[in-house]
Amino acid sequence: MEDPAPHRDEHSYPQHWEADVLLRDGGTARIRPITEADADRLVEFYERVSDQSKYFRFFAPYPRLSDKDVRRFTHHDYVNRVGLAVVVRDRFIATVRYDRIDPDGRPSVTGTDAEVAFLVQDAHQGRGVASALLEHIAAVAQERGIRRFTAEVLPENRKMVKVFTDAGYTQQRSFAEGVVHLEFDLEPTDSSLAVMRAREHRAEARSVQRLLTPRSVAVIGVSRGPQSVGRALLRNLRSNPGGFDGEVYAVNRNAPPGTVVDGVPTHRSVLEIPGPVDLAVIAVPATAVPGAVADCGAHGVQGLVVVTAGYAETGPEGRDRQRALVRQARAAGMRVIGPNAFGLLNTDPEHPLNASLAPVLPARGPFGLFCQSGAIGVALLEAAHRRGLGVSSFASVGNRADVSGNDWLQYWEEDPATEVVLLYLESFGNPRKFTRIARRLAANKPVVVIKGARHTGSLPPGHAVQPAASRLRDATVDALFQQAGVLRVETITELYDVGELLARQPLPAGDRVAVVGNSDSLGLLTHDALLSAGLHPRSPVDLTTGATGENFRIALDTALTDPLIDAVIAVAIPPIAAQGPTPDLGADEPEFADALLEASGRARELGKPLLLAHLALTELPERLRAGGIPAYPAPERAVHALAQAVRYADWRRRTAEAEQTARVPELSRIAETEARALVEAALQTRTAVAARTQPGGARITLPEAEAAALLGHYGIDVHPALPAPDEESALRAAATLGYPVALKATAEHLRHRPDLGSVRLDLTGEPGLRRAFRELDALLGGAAKAALVVQRLAPRGVDTVIGATVDPAVGAILSFGLAGAPAELLGDVAHRLIPATDQDVAALIREVRAAPLLFGWRGAEPVDTAALEELLLRVSRLVDDLPEVASVDLEPVVVGPNGLAVLAARVRIAPLPVRSDLGPRAMSTL
Numbered sequence: 001m002e003d004p005a006p007h008r009d010e011h012s013y014p015q016h017w018e019a020d021v022l023l024r025d026g027g028t029a030r031i032r033p034i035t036e037a038d039a040d041r042l043v044e045f046y047e048r049v050s051d052q053s054k055y056f057r058f059f060a061p062y063p064r065l066s067d068k069d070v071r072r073f074t075h076h077d078y079v080n081r082v083g084l085a086v087v088v089r090d091r092f093i094a095t096v097r098y099d100r101i102d103p104d105g106r107p108s109v110t111g112t113d114a115e116v117a118f119l120v121q122d123a124h125q126g127r128g129v130a131s132a133l134l135e136h137i138a139a140v141a142q143e144r145g146i147r148r149f150t151a152e153v154l155p156e157n158r159k160m161v162k163v164f165t166d167a168g169y170t171q172q173r174s175f176a177e178g179v180v181h182l183e184f185d186l187e188p189t190d191s192s193l194a195v196m197r198a199r200e201h202r203a204e205a206r207s208v209q210r211l212l213t214p215r216s217v218a219v220i221g222v223s224r225g226p227q228s229v230g231r232a233l234l235r236n237l238r239s240n241p242g243g244f245d246g247e248v249y250a251v252n253r254n255a256p257p258g259t260v261v262d263g264v265p266t267h268r269s270v271l272e273i274p275g276p277v278d279l280a281v282i283a284v285p286a287t288a289v290p291g292a293v294a295d296c297g298a299h300g301v302q303g304l305v306v307v308t309a310g311y312a313e314t315g316p317e318g319r320d321r322q323r324a325l326v327r328q329a330r331a332a333g334m335r336v337i338g339p340n341a342f343g344l345l346n347t348d349p350e351h352p353l354n355a356s357l358a359p360v361l362p363a364r365g366p367f368g369l370f371c372q373s374g375a376i377g378v379a380l381l382e383a384a385h386r387r388g389l390g391v392s393s394f395a396s397v398g399n400r401a402d403v404s405g406n407d408w409l410q411y412w413e414e415d416p417a418t419e420v421v422l423l424y425l426e427s428f429g430n431p432r433k434f435t436r437i438a439r440r441l442a443a444n445k446p447v448v449v450i451k452g453a454r455h456t457g458s459l460p461p462g463h464a465v466q467p468a469a470s471r472l473r474d475a476t477v478d479a480l481f482q483q484a485g486v487l488r489v490e491t492i493t494e495l496y497d498v499g500e501l502l503a504r505q506p507l508p509a510g511d512r513v514a515v516v517g518n519s520d521s522l523g524l525l526t527h528d529a530l531l532s533a534g535l536h537p538r539s540p541v542d543l544t545t546g547a548t549g550e551n552f553r554i555a556l557d558t559a560l561t562d563p564l565i566d567a568v569i570a571v572a573i574p575p576i577a578a579q580g581p582t583p584d585l586g587a588d589e590p591e592f593a594d595a596l597l598e599a600s601g602r603a604r605e606l607g608k609p610l611l612l613a614h615l616a617l618t619e620l621p622e623r624l625r626a627g628g629i630p631a632y633p634a635p636e637r638a639v640h641a642l643a644q645a646v647r648y649a650d651w652r653r654r655t656a657e658a659e660q661t662a663r664v665p666e667l668s669r670i671a672e673t674e675a676r677a678l679v680e681a682a683l684q685t686r687t688a689v690a691a692r693t694q695p696g697g698a699r700i701t702l703p704e705a706e707a708a709a710l711l712g713h714y715g716i717d718v719h720p721a722l723p724a725p726d727e728e729s730a731l732r733a734a735a736t737l738g739y740p741v742a743l744k745a746t747a748e749h750l751r752h753r754p755d756l757g758s759v760r761l762d763l764t765g766e767p768g769l770r771r772a773f774r775e776l777d778a779l780l781g782g783a784a785k786a787a788l789v790v791q792r793l794a795p796r797g798v799d800t801v802i803g804a805t806v807d808p809a810v811g812a813i814l815s816f817g818l819a820g821a822p823a824e825l826l827g828d829v830a831h832r833l834i835p836a837t838d839q840d841v842a843a844l845i846r847e848v849r850a851a852p853l854l855f856g857w858r859g860a861e862p863v864d865t866a867a868l869e870e871l872l873l874r875v876s877r878l879v880d881d882l883p884e885v886a887s888v889d890l891e892p893v894v895v896g897p898n899g900l901a902v903l904a905a906r907v908r909i910a911p912l913p914v915r916s917d918l919g920p921r922a923m924s925t926l
Contacts, residue, residue, distance in 0.1 A: 011078045017140055019922035020330045024128030024199070026207030027088075027302065028330040028923070031136050034083035034095065039070050041085075045092035050122045056157040057119045059179075073097065079144050080109050084137055086129050088333050089297060094120040096133045098141055098149065105150075112147040118160060130163045131199060135920035138169075138186045151182045168192030197436075200921050201410050207335050208403065208411035211303045212346040212353060212393055214278035216247035218270055218301075220292050221283035221308075222261050223252060229307060229357070230283040233343070234262055236354045237281075239361070244353055249273050253288075270295040278302045281343070281355050286310035286321060289339075290328060297332025304329055305355050306338035312399050313340055326401050330923065337403050342374035342396030348417065356396070365390020366419035366503045368412040370405050372397055376424045376452075376492075383492050388625055389500060392417040404429045404924070406437055413441045420503045421445060422495050426452040429924055431477075432811045435484045435833065442485030443655055446502040446648055449486050450495055451477055476813065479831030483840075485651045487644045497632060497641040504628045505609035507649035510566035513642065514559035515540040517571030518547040519615075526571050526613055526635040533643040538565070545575050549591030556599035560606055567646070568603065569638055570596060572614045593620055597627040609645060613638035654839070667874060669715030672881050678710050679884050679909055699886045699908040707907040714878040716871065716890075718902045721746075721789040727773045731766060733790035740764045740793040743772045745780060746904075761793065794903055797896030798853050798863050802872060804834065804879045804888045806910075812879045814841075814872060818850045819892045835880040841872040854895070863895040871900060886910040 018032040034042070046054075046065050054062045065073070073095070076083050086094040098116045102108040105115070116137060120129050141149065153160050155178070164171070164182050168191035171184030217237060221230035230252075237244050250266040251273075252259070259266040267273050270280065270292070280296045282289060286308050296304060311322040322339060329336045337344055343356025347364040354361045357374070358381055367384065369391050371377045377396030384391060392415060395408055405423060412418040421441065428434055438447050451474075481488050489495050513535050515526050523540030530537035541559070543551045552570070559568045572592075596612065603610040612624055613635040621631035632638035682702060702710065708718040722733035724743065734741045745758035758780065760772035769790075776788060799819035806812045812834035817823035830847035832840045845851060845868055856862040871893065879885050889906040 014078050014140075017084070017136070019136065019920070021086075021132045021136075021921055022200075022203035022207055022923060023132065024126070024203055024206065026203060026210045026335070027127065027333045028207075028335060029093065029129070029132075029333065030087045030331055031084055031133065032087060033078065034074055034076065034085050034097075036074050038085065038092070039074050041090075041092050042070060042073055042095070045085075045095070045121065046119075048121055048123075049119060053119065053122055053125075056154055056160065057117060059152075059154060080107075082137070082140055082144070084133060084140070086124075086133060087331070089331065092121075093124045094118065094129045094133060096130075096137045098137055098146070100144075100146060101150070112145060114141055114146045114149055116141075116149045116151050118163070125159060128199060128203065130160065131167070132921060134163060134167055135196060136922075139920045142186050146186065148183060148185050153180045153182065154178070155180055166195065168195040196921060201413070201437075203921075204407045204410040205414045207303075208407050209414075211279060211305075211335065211337065211344060211403070212411075213348075213351040214246060214302070214353070216249070216275060216277050216279070217244060217353075217355060218249040218251055218273060218277045218280045219283065220251040220270065220280055220296075221288075222250040222264075222266060224259075224261060228283075231261065232357060232359075233281050233283055233307070233355070234264060236356060236359055238262065238264070239354065239359070243361075244355075246278075247275060249277065251292075270299045270301065273299065276300060279305065279355065281305045281307065283307050286318075286339075289325060293325065293328050293332070293334075297329070297334060301332075301334055304334055304336045304338075305341055305343055306336055307341050307343060307357065307398075308338070309340045311339045312401070322399060322401050329402065335403050336401060337395065338398045339401060340374075340398035342377045342398065344396075345391070345394040347391060347393065356394075358394075360385075362394070363388075363390035364417075365392065366417070367391045367499060368408065368415070368418040368421045369394040370397070370408045370422070371395075371424035372400055372426050373424065373452075374398065379492055380422070380424065380495075383496055387496055387500070388622070389496060392419075400427075400429060402923070406430060406433050409434075409437045409441050409447075412445070413437075419445060420499045421447045422499050423447065423449045424452065424492075424495075425449055431480060435480050435811075438486050439484040439655075442648075443652065446499070447484075447486045448495055448498050448502070448644075449481065449488055450490065450492065451481075451488060475827065475829070476807065476831065479813065480833070483833050485648065485655060487648055489644070493637070494640065497630075497637050498644045500625075500630045501609060501611060501641045501645050502648070504630055505611065505645075506604055506607045507652070508566040508609055508642070508646050509607060509649070511535045511646045511650075512564055512566045513537045514562065514565045514568045515571060516543070516552070516555045516559055516568060517541070517573075517613075518543045518545050518552075518575065519571055519573045520544075522571045522573060522613065522615060522635060526569055526639060529636050529639040530569075530642075533639050535639070535643060535646060540571075545573070547575070549593075549595040552592055553595035553598065556595065556610070557602065560599060560602055560608055560610070565608070567609045567642055568599075568611075569635075569642065570599075570610065570612045571635065572612060572617060572620070574616055593623050596624055596629055600624075600627060600629045609642065611638050611642065667715060667870070667877060670877065671713040675710055675713035675878070675882060678706065678713070679882055682706060682909060683884060683911060699910045702907045702909060704905075707905050710885075710907055711878070711888075711902075711905055714874050716874050716878075716902060716905075718905045719791055719794060721791040721904075724773070724788045724790045727770060727777075730769055730773050730788070730790050734763070734766075734769055737790065737792040741769065742791050742793050743769065743776065744789060744791065745776065746787045746789055763793075791903065794894045794901035795896040795899070797894045797900065799892040799894055800868070801829075802875055802888075802890040802893055804875050804885075806879065806883070806886050812876075814844065814876050814879075816844050816872065817848055818853060834876045836873065836876040838869065838873065841869045841876070844872060845869065861897045863897055864899055865895075867900045868893075868895050871902070884909050884911065 014033060020028055020030050023029055080100040083097040085092045096118045098114040100108050100111050100114045102111040118130050168189060169184040174181045219230055219234045222234050223230055234250055238248055248264055250261050250264045251270055252266050253268050255266040255268060277299055280301045282292050282304060284292055289308055312319040326336055345356055346353040347362060362381055369380050371380060374396050412421050441447055489498055513530055515523050515537055517523050520542040523542055527537050527540050541555055543555055559565055600610050612629055612631040624631050711718055724730035724733055741763050743760045763769045763772055801817050801819050801823050803815040814832045814834050814836050815829050817829035823829050828849050830844050832844050854863050875888055887908045890902050892903050894901045
């Protein structure tokens with residue numbers, strides 16, 4: 001296509017279009033705009049493309065690019081003509097270009113269509129390069145006002161046809177004159193987003209799998225000192241049994257020729273290694289890391305484990321070094337564990353790997369372990385060993401500059417050896433993405449998390465996070481976990497208590513629990529703990545301290561086969577004989593252990609968990625654990641683990657049901673077009689002022705009239721309030737609205753504070769209104785008096801608060817609570833992520849502790865919860881439809897037996913961020 005008529009848009013280089021991406025095989029690449037300086041790269045790229053691919057691109061033999069071609073493909077205005085390249089090791093491996101056209105297909109500077117064309121180097125076809133490019137060029141085009149792409153493809157170019165047809169966009173397809181003509185809208189659809197997420201999942205899972213299953217490993221920084229970190233890494237890598245069975249290389253830049261360390265020949269550089277290297281473990285000083293990474297990239301290494309410290313944990317200069325490390329590695333197609341990492345482990349007998357500072361490879365087991373702290377990593381592995389629990393794979397990623405917990409969740413979802421995921425998190429890199437992935441994973445595999453650094457400002461040094469993610473309130477984190485089905489615990493002990501039960505026992509069908517044991521006191525303690533945990537226990541069955549194994553067998557079978565029982569806790573103490581307590585049931589009463597193990601098999605058949613709470617026993621718990629029965633040395637620990645399992649099972653059932661029944665209902669009285677126009681007009685008139693007065697793109701508060709109008713477009717009626725700066729204005733306002741009315745102050749420090757005497761209700765006529773105005777005039781005076789308003793009296797009911805806030809890290813959050821002390825003083829507020837379904841809002845209003853006030857507490861008439869749920873859905877819909885709406889606060893919302901009234905509303909708007917979680921796939925650049 002020829003260039004359009006002379007026109008040069010003055011847009012500067014769009015830095016924000018640059019992005020690191022993961023490809024289908026787990027390798028990395030960089031997508032960026034093509035510039036005038038790329039002429040030589042373009043020519044070299046084109047020379048490596050096959051004649052067939054060139055023919056597919058130009059529909060004719062085209063062996064080389066002319067000087068005119070090179071200029072055309074490297075000179076862009078970044079508006080009407082845009083070219084993007086995929087770059088690995090500073091070489092182009094693919095390009096895409098769009099040209100804006102008019103409806104007749106001619107070059108244009110105003111049209112909303114564009115013609116798009118791709119070219120992918122043959123050696124990189126099949127890696128998902130074109131799919132990633134399509135996502136990014138589509139996002140760029142939308143930013144520049146283009147709404148539809150057209151493409152012409154030869155029928156025999158089936159790979160490119162598949163790229164377009166599989167993208168999930170709404171499209172039209174025709175065939176004429178031997179060419180397939182495709183047209184597709186660029187507006188994201190549910191299908192296109194699902195395709196994007198599926199590609200993201202496969203690429204990230206594959207990138208972790210490549211790290212865990214290398215064919216060859218090089219340890220860089222191996223000195224001959226026995227206590228050096230590099231030497232320890234080499235020794236751990238080769239330790240037996242379970243040692244790495246691939247090629248192992250040692251690297252020390254100062255090693256004399258012929259040096260051998262621990263039986264491994266040592267090379268001065270990775271470049272001297274004769275064979276391929278899949279994984280490099282780097283343990284050299286921070287100043288030497290860039291050179292080592294450069295050598296790894298030149299040698300084709302696929303991944304790095306950087307145990308070297310001295311990066312973001314040391315301050316701003318270290319953070320700059322960390323960012324440079326990630327950029328350097330990704331540019332060469334490599335992923336990074338670390339820096340400041342403890343390492344990673346794989347217990348797969350087909351691919352054993354100990355690329356860590358752990359001296360022993362753990363036993364094979366069902367747990368996937370992830371943490372950020374090396375010290376916590378040591379504690380996690382030691383606790384698993386002490387309890388006889390095995391792991392499938394383990395990662396302790398230090399500063400988590402590249403490979404993160406989200407990547408590991410993607411991998412563990414696919415890994416059949418991982419049954420339960422255990423995480424120790426101190427910060428979130430991308431909380432919104434974590435929620436999305438964890439929710440999908442938790443639908444099939446339990447995810448249990450310790451969230452450290454709970455308090456704002458206490459993040460460990462070195463953790464790379466989005467700015468907003470560091471400000472996540474703990475209540476928001478709880479809501480995030482709850483909606484994603486993630487189980488939160490407080491300690492490593494609890495982590496394994498819960499994980500062991502989930503891995504070894506079936507999920508309970510409900511919360512009805514039987515307690516059977518040989519100690520009345522221990523049974524009662526367990527019963528009380530169950531009640532405190534919100535479960536429903538039967539009265540304990542006491543078999544007395546003289547109970548035999550047969551007594552336990554009969555009692556357990558009776559409890560397990562009871563259709564009204566969902567789980568069984570066996571409680572036990574050592575039996576007391578004439579000479580005092582025996583040392584252990586496992587030693588002196590083997591039939592007792594046999595009875596429990598037999599009952600465990602029966603429990604699995606019936607789908608009911610069986611666990612043991614005991615005191616002063618040692619041998620029996622070990623024997624039972626070997627047989628798959630979790631044993632806890634305190635009833636509280638057993639009950640806590642069971643309560644978490646009950647909550648998780650309930651979440652899974654509700655989630656499965658929601659897939660079939662939950663919905664975002666269609667709502668009447670929605671005028672999205674008018675609402676969008678109102679928001680756009682408000683942004684145009686106020687953004688410049690806000691930018692001057694509130695640097696950083698602060699939110700803009702809409703005037704009350706505009707806020708009410710916006711809410712009205714979504715069927716949310718705000719009770720009108722008229723200003724009453726003087727007594728006569730108050731009387732006129734009351735006459736306009738009609739009696740009875742309320743008189744209240746709206747000054748910021750008095751809003752929603754009737755306890756300060758700033759509200760007068762039930763004013764049924766002029767005398768009462770005059771008297772109320774004079775009282776408030778005397779009480780308030782000054783500016784506070786000027787902020788008085790008259791409002792028609794709402795029906796009596798329960799005062800509630802509804803809010804929606806867009807957190808840049810998590811996304812849009814819908815909140816609900818009861819007005820006053822419950823929400824403000826006690827923090828009794830529930831949260832859900834937006835968009836909310838009908839089931840979400842129904843659960844939301846029942847989740848707050850003060851919810852009984854809505855449902856007829858102490859004989860009061862129940863309120864109209866159906867109207868309340870509808871209002872919550874309308875707020876959710878508004879914020880979901882209009883991403884420029886940054887927050888909505890409705891307070892108070894008075895909910896009566898027949899309807900509700902929104903008495904006050906505040907709406908804030910803000911310009912859209914350049915990119916969001918709905919944009920094209922891109923790796924984090926924290």
